Amino acid sequence: MDRLDRLRGPEPPRPHDARAIAALAANPGCARRAVLDAAGVDKDAVATHLGFPAPFGRSPFAITRGDAFEALVKEGGGAELLRLLRELLGLPLPLAGYTDLADVGGNPSAHLRHSHTRRLIDRAARDAGEAATLYDHPLLRLEIAGYHSYLEPDVVAFQLGGRFHIVEIKSFAVVDGQAEPDKVAAAARQAAVYVLALSTLLAELGHDPSRVSHEIVLVCPENFANRPAATLVDVRRELAVLRRQLARMTRVGAIVEPLPDTLTFDLGRDDGGVPRRPVAELRSAVREVGARYAPDCLNTCDLCFFCREEAAEAGATDLLGRQVRDELGGVATVAEALALADGSLAPDDDRAEIARLLRLADRLYAEVS
Numbered sequence: 561m562d563r564l565d566r567l568r569g570p571e572p573p574r575p576h577d578a579r580a581i582a583a584l585a586a587n588p589g590c591a592r593r594a595v596l597d598a599a600g601v602d603k604d605a606v607a608t609h610l611g612f613p614a615p616f617g618r619s620p621f622a623i624t625r626g627d628a629f630e631a632l633v634k635e636g637g638g639a640e641l642l643r644l645l646r647e648l649l650g651l652p653l654p655l656a657g658y659t660d661l662a663d664v665g666g667n668p669s670a671h672l673r674h675s676h677t678r679r680l681i682d683r684a685a686r687d688a689g690e691a692a693t694l695y696d697h698p699l700l701r702l703e704i705a706g707y708h709s710y711l712e713p714d715v716v717a718f719q720l721g722g723r724f725h726i727v728e729i730k731s732f733a734v735v736d737g738q739a740e741p742d743k744v745a746a747a748a749r750q751a752a753v754y755v756l757a758l759s760t761l762l763a764e765l766g767h768d769p770s771r772v773s774h775e776i777v778l779v780c781p782e783n784f785a786n787r788p789a790a791t792l793v794d795v796r797r798e799l800a801v802l803r804r805q806l807a808r809m810t811r812v813g814a815i816v817e818p819l820p821d822t823l824t825f826d827l828g829r830d831d832g833g834v835p836r837r838p839v840a841e842l843r844s845a846v847r848e849v850g851a852r853y854a855p856d857c858l859n860t861c862d863l864c865f866f867c868r869e870e871a872a873e874a875g876a877t878d879l880l881g882r883q884v885r886d887e888l889g890g891v892a893t894v895a896e897a898l899a900l901a902d903g904s905l906a907p908d909d910d911r912a913e914i915a916r917l918l919r920l921a922d923r924l925y926a927e928v929s
């Protein structure tokens with residue numbers, strides 16, 4: 561852990577919220593991200609100091625719309641949500657309890673709220689006959705590379721008979737049964753974090769973690785109206801990736817081991833909190849850890865503009881997207897792919913097959929152009 565602390569510098573480790581943890585699963589092969597996140601480095605501050613500020617942040621309009629839709633779904637003690645769950649899960653639910661865990665007797669302390677969530681979830685899991693309950697703002701936590709991260713409570717957990725479903729409320733529209741795949745994928749990754757955190761909590765309490773359903777309930781507005789509609793989304797794949805990535809972060813020592821002992825991402829802030837570290841020096845430090853850029857990074861990682869420029873400078877095949885990169889396995893740059901295609905570069909044994917396919921593609925392209 562000392563090594564990770566040195567990599568970060570004197571700043572306290574940056575806590576991970578569910579959105580950040582979900583983003584880990586978006587690019588599990590990237591060592592740079594794994595190291596920076598394990599060390600709790602503020603990637604946004606690093607990207608800004610490097611001159612590549614992250615393009616994220618929701619517009620005030622989107623935030624207002626999201627808040628209004630969430631309030632609509634939850635109004636009347638979750639009456640509308642209960643109607644949706646009744647239809648979707650085919651359950652005879654005349655009534656359900658509604659417990660808001662946003663604070664405990666007016667005290668919003670994360671520690672207290674988490675203890676309260678634990679107590680209520682434990683009770684619900686023990687008493688399988690207990691009536692259905694909606695838990696709004698449950699405060700869950702996950703261990704990320706040795707640190708406990710509390711998860712932002714923008715979620716509802718629904719339990720019936722000791723079985724739990726995570727409910728994600730999102731304000732992007734579902735039109736004729738279809739939503740934007742990128743948005744659904746991001747929501748599924750985020751919900752998988754909650755499924756994992758709730759399963760972990762059940763296991764810690766001595767209950768069967770599989771009592772948390774791997775099908776989450778996604779609630780979105782339907783057909784441009786504000787009327788909510790619910791669908792089940794299977795997040796098993798996202799869970800598997802997330803588990804792998806979190807395990808990788810606990811083994812991050814193997815990635816950190818060969819890095820120079822003096823390496824740090826410290827921004828060298830002065831007394832006023834202004835970063836003073838020379839940009840060129842920080843750039844070299846970040847480049848010490850290999851990246852695996854993919855266009856998806858533009859939606860999920862604060863360092864995306866920096867890594868995109870680095871990949872462009874190198875002419876990396878990474879820029880062409882994950883599918884092309886995987887199909888070109890072992891061919892790192894566009895120049896190398898072109899040289900293999902026109903025969904000016906002789907392939908080694910490992911790349912003989914991809915070279916044959918590239919030559920074939922080059923011939924076909926020449927014939928039709």
Ligand code: SF4
Nearest residue numbers: 590853857861864867
């Ligand atoms: S933006 Fe860079 S650091 Fe972040 S996941 Fe992509 S390649 Fe890795």
